Amino acid sequence: MHPSARNIVDLYQRHAQAWDQRRQAQVQTPTFDGEKIWLQRFLQQMAPGRQVLDLGCGAGQPVAGYLIEQGCELTGVDSSSALLGLCRQRFPAQRWLQADMRELVLEDDFAGILAWNSFFHLPADDQRAMFATFERHAGPGCALMFTSGPEAGEAIGEFQGEALYHASLAPLEYCTLLDTHGFEVVQQVSQDPQCGGLTVWLARAIY
Template sequence: MNSPTGEHGYGNLQVDRTGQAEAFDAIGDRYDEVFPHKDGQIAATEWLIESLPAGSRALDLGCGTGLPTARQLADSGLQVVGVDLSGGMLDLARRNVPEARFHQLDLADLRPGGPRDLGRFEAVAAFFSLLMLPRAEIPLALRTIHHLLTPGGLFALSMVEADVDDFTIPFIGSTIRVSGYLREDLREVVTTAGFEIIEETSYSYAPASVDVQPEEQIFLRCKRMQHT
């Protein structure tokens, strides 16, 4: 699945999502079975909720089934928008969080000047969604998130610590391509994109499936800074 690139730094970068959404369509609700314990994700979302004024707009990027993040945000009374490439995942999300609004979009569609404008948000959550991008695109995605946030807006990010770029792995009966950083490199790419890192936590995680390897998960709680 190819998406348009257009302006704002994408230039001639070829955005290739071939097979990524289809893999998650096939996985469906088995994702929540394989990753049943999401302590870091729940805690980072709780930080967003506690830090935001009532009724704030929050964007869940790569929302998957809507559990737990979109559900958690909606339960707190926030205005929730979810975005995912997988139509199958979005069908589940709409059932799990009917009061939220969900869109089948690529993050690249939301860049400044891109084909879709969902408005601005006081908070963005991107839990394990940016790792689906090649490294060359991750700084551009972070700049898009910066654009989507209001000044001083909050950003909760999680990645798997790994020194890989667009690397194919088996994943719950399918294959996906993933990228990662060592934590020092992740900090650098996030701060360069215009974010202040307020807090960093990490979790050693063993998924409930022999098809998914144990991993070190990094969670960053960030604030949007003005570009200098």
């Protein structure tokens, strides 16, 4: 495992303002138009009820903000207190929790679970373990959407001059994990050109 895998939380904590500015700058771009297409698909698949668990919510914009505009009730989870501070300023009526998604145990069931551009920062074994967390927090018919890499392996990006860790399992393993934990794949696109090259998984709980 690349050493940068251990520095994700610290990197986002130290560069929270820069990350927020970067995401704000994307709101009026074709990339976010592509993200909204996927968010609309997610909303269409959600079970009755508007409770969404946003894992790795960042600063709350633009993704959480868009979901709130559509009437969702957000529980946002992030390890960075700096990013969560921005969420609380913007959307004080929503619930924001500082926690590691890998250790999350809530008493709530959700109509939708989102891990957008966050889940793929976890090492492979941690990703495998997350599917039990998805299952634990999914209500009947829950929509689940996350981003991954297009194939198994590690990829090291860069943010603010520092290494930014990403990892992925193989597509077949994601399919197997979803099936094992009670989800069926609704739609999956690798390196979606309409969405900045993101690889996106949309699934739905079958229980």
